Amino acid sequence: MKAIKALALDVDGVLTDGTVWWSASGEELKRFCFADITGIPLAKKAGILLCLISGESSPSGMKLVDRFAEKLGITDVYRGCHDKAAALNEFAAKHNIRLSSVCFMGDDVNDLTALKRAGLSVAPASAHATVRRQVDLVTRQRGGHGAVRELIDKLIAHQKKK
Numbered sequence: 140m141k142a143i144k145a146l147a148l149d150v151d152g153v154l155t156d157g158t159v160w161w162s163a164s165g166e167e168l169k170r171f172c173f174a175d176i177t178g179i180p181l182a183k184k185a186g187i188l189l190c191l192i193s194g195e196s197s198p199s200g201m202k203l204v205d206r207f208a209e210k211l212g213i214t215d216v217y218r219g220c221h222d223k224a225a226a227l228n229e230f231a232a233k234h235n236i237r238l239s240s241v242c243f244m245g246d247d248v249n250d251l252t253a254l255k256r257a258g259l260s261v262a263p264a265s266a267h268a269t270v271r272r273q274v275d276l277v278t279r280q281r282g283g284h285g286a287v288r289e290l291i292d293k294l295i296a297h298q299k300k301k
Contacts, residue, residue, distance in 0.1 A: 140297035143259055144240040145188035147227055148287060150195060150204055152246035153263055156283030159200075167199035170283060171207060178288035179211045185295045188234055190215040192226045194249055223253035244290060246270060246282050261290055 151157055154175055160168040182189060189211075193204050196219040208216045215233070217226040223245070231238050243250070243257035246266035251273065254260035260274040263286035271277050276293075280286040 140242075140259060140294055141300065142240055143187070143242045143294055143297075144236050145190065145231070145234065145242070146182060146291070146294065147190040147192050147230060147241060147243045147253070147257070149223070149243075149245040149247075149250050150191055150193040150207070152265065152282045153244050154191075154207070154283065154287055156265070156281065157246070158283075165199075167197065167203065169200075169203050172283050172285055172288070174285040175283075175287035176211065178291040179213070181295060182291045183212070185298055187291075187294060187298075188215070188236070189213045190217070190230045192217045192220050192223050192230075192243075192253065194220055194223070221249075223250055224256050227253045227256055242290070242294065244287065263287075 155169045191208055195201055195204055201218045204218050215230055220226045231241050238256050239258035241257050242259040243253045244261040245254050246263055248269055261276045262270045262274045263278050263282035265281035278286040278289045280289045
């Protein structure tokens with residue numbers, strides 16, 4: 140964990156609990172956890188680069204991802220991403236960091252290629268069993284319920300031990 144310089148996050152199932160609400164008018168809503176929202180600026184303050192890699196492709200879903208990123212000052216955002224490993228590679232290359240210095244947190248089988256490329260692979264407790272079996276770390280918290288904050292706290296604690 141000491142070598143991690145960047146954190147890339149899936150959105151649905153990691154920053155959210157994976158639930159989607161649709162209103163009668165068709166508006167899409169998702170729930171984000173305030174503990175995770177509070178942790179992201181702490182990661183940035185500790186010098187950890189942040190990136191969102193989302194498979195979300197619906198217009199309203201992409202707007203929610205954009206709004207979340209804008210609110211938290213995350214400028215590296217990949218939406219509608221079907222090749223998360225390629226996005227992870229692009230993010231690392233853009234910032235001239237090795238993949239071994241990037242942590243990726245994902246929750247489902249579509250995240251596996253990126254999880255396998257990252258230097259540290261993490262899944263929330265609520266991740267699909269296939270994913271939980273293949274990652275370096277499984278958080279105690281579920282996606283959308285503080286899993287990202289738990290990870291950020293661990294990364295910062297290890298950074299301070301340098």
